[in-house]
Amino acid sequence: MIDLRSDTVTKPSDGMRRAMAEAVVGDDVYGEDPTVNLLQERSAETFSKEAALFVPSGTMGNQIAVKVHTRPGDEMIIEERCHIFNYEVGASAIIAGVTIRPVKSGDGSGILTWDDVESAISTDGIYDHTQTGLLCLENTLNLAGGRVMSAERCAELAEKAHERGIPVHLDGARIFNAAVASSTTVSELTKNCDSVQFCLSKGLGAPVGSVLVGSHEFINESRVWRKRLGGGMRQAGVLAAAGIIALDESPKRLHEDHTNARTLAEGIAEIPGIALDLRTVETNIVIFDVAGTGRTSAEICSDLKEKGILASGFGTRIRIVTHLDFHADKIQTVLDGMRVSCAGS
Numbered sequence: 046m047i048d049l050r051s052d053t054v055t056k057p058s059d060g061m062r063r064a065m066a067e068a069v070v071g072d073d074v075y076g077e078d079p080t081v082n083l084l085q086e087r088s089a090e091t092f093s094k095e096a097a098l099f100v101p102s103g104t105m106g107n108q109i110a111v112k113v114h115t116r117p118g119d120e121m122i123i124e125e126r127c128h129i130f131n132y133e134v135g136a137s138a139i140i141a142g143v144t145i146r147p148v149k150s151g152d153g154s155g156i157l158t159w160d161d162v163e164s165a166i167s168t169d170g171i172y173d174h175t176q177t178g179l180l181c182l183e184n185t186l187n188l189a190g191g192r193v194m195s196a197e198r199c200a201e202l203a204e205k206a207h208e209r210g211i212p213v214h215l216d217g218a219r220i221f222n223a224a225v226a227s228s229t230t231v232s233e234l235t236k237n238c239d240s241v242q243f244c245l246s247k248g249l250g251a252p253v254g255s256v257l258v259g260s261h262e263f264i265n266e267s268r269v270w271r272k273r274l275g276g277g278m279r280q281a282g283v284l285a286a287a288g289i290i291a292l293d294e295s296p297k298r299l300h301e302d303h304t305n306a307r308t309l310a311e312g313i314a315e316i317p318g319i320a321l322d323l324r325t326v327e328t329n330i331v332i333f334d335v336a337g338t339g340r341t342s343a344e345i346c347s348d349l350k351e352k353g354i355l356a357s358g359f360g361t362r363i364r365i366v367t368h369l370d371f372h373a374d375k376i377q378t379v380l381d382g383m384r385v386s387c388a389g390s
């Protein structure tokens with residue numbers, strides 16, 4: 046199978062498996078796992094933040110951040126396509142007791158401006174309005190096709206939010222893709238953010254895990270919430286060992302995924318009936334609309350599956366994601382399969 050459903054489908058490399066087998070471990074709930082501690086130190090350093098916390102998943106990292114930054118009854122501003130709003134099964138309402146104010150980006154790109162955010166802020170918080178307690182950003186923005194928010198835009202949004210007393214969390218599940226695409230560092234891209242969650246298990250190729258970074262105070266409180274949510278993993282060094290390799294080695298090769306995504310996108314854009322704006326393809330995600338083919342995304346994905354190609358269909362759109370287990374020599378096979386499946390023949 047050529048699996049393009051997500052960059053979460055990768056298998057750990059031989060090097061990762063070896064490191065996992067040989068990892069020096071301890072009880073991480075006591076803070077005594079040297080491998081977890083090393084991963085956390087490296088992560089904090091890479092993001093120029095004070096501290097870091099290894100968590101089982103991106104969802105847990107995001108939800109801990111939402112909980113720690115807000116009070117029950119607060120409202121959180123978020124771009125309408127963000128993962129925290131769409132794909133974390135209502136967790137913020139249950140865990141943090143916050144409501145969500147989804148905001149559209151004025152230009153439709155998914156990349157918010159301060160004007161987009163400011164018009165959604167509420168500081169009343171007494172009678173009619175719910176107090177804004179948090180601004181959540183996502184970089185790259187998955188549902189917008191992996192688009193990148195520039196370091197300048199992110200720093201400006203965070204700075205202005207702070208002027209209004211609002212903390213900022215960044216869902217950086219694919220922040221290393223953003224850094225590679227914009228030739229900058231993850232530290233620059235997340236400069237003024239109070240917390241960042243990044244995934245080891247997506248483009249970076251580790252089997253499990255995410256890391257939350259922020260101030261000492263924020264991470265100390267996050268550690269309590271991780272335990273409350275059942276994320277205290279004991280000898281988690283066996284997982285962190287793969288995470289360290291992912292962090293050290295994988296960013297260097299992400300440009301290959303971006304090149305493969307672009308080549309695929311250029312080929313797909315030529316298929317009759319497909320609408321694909323190539324300007325949206327900045328990293329490893331390609332989203333296109335198939336309404337013009339006269340076939341549904343479910344029909345096309347099902348035909349592709351019979352040809353050994355997996356893609357995700359939602360509504361009239363299909364998403365494909367490149368990753369370290371997808372190689373350029375399979376691009377033509379995917380394009381041929383796509384052409385036939387879109388034509389329904």
Ligand SMILES: Cc1ncc(COP(=O)(O)O)c(C=O)c1O
Nearest residue numbers: 102103104105128183187216218
């Ligand atoms: C942008 C984004 N944030 C967060 C997550 C959640 O990560 P996890 O699946 O590890 O919970 C995902 C997962 O696909 C994602 O794409």
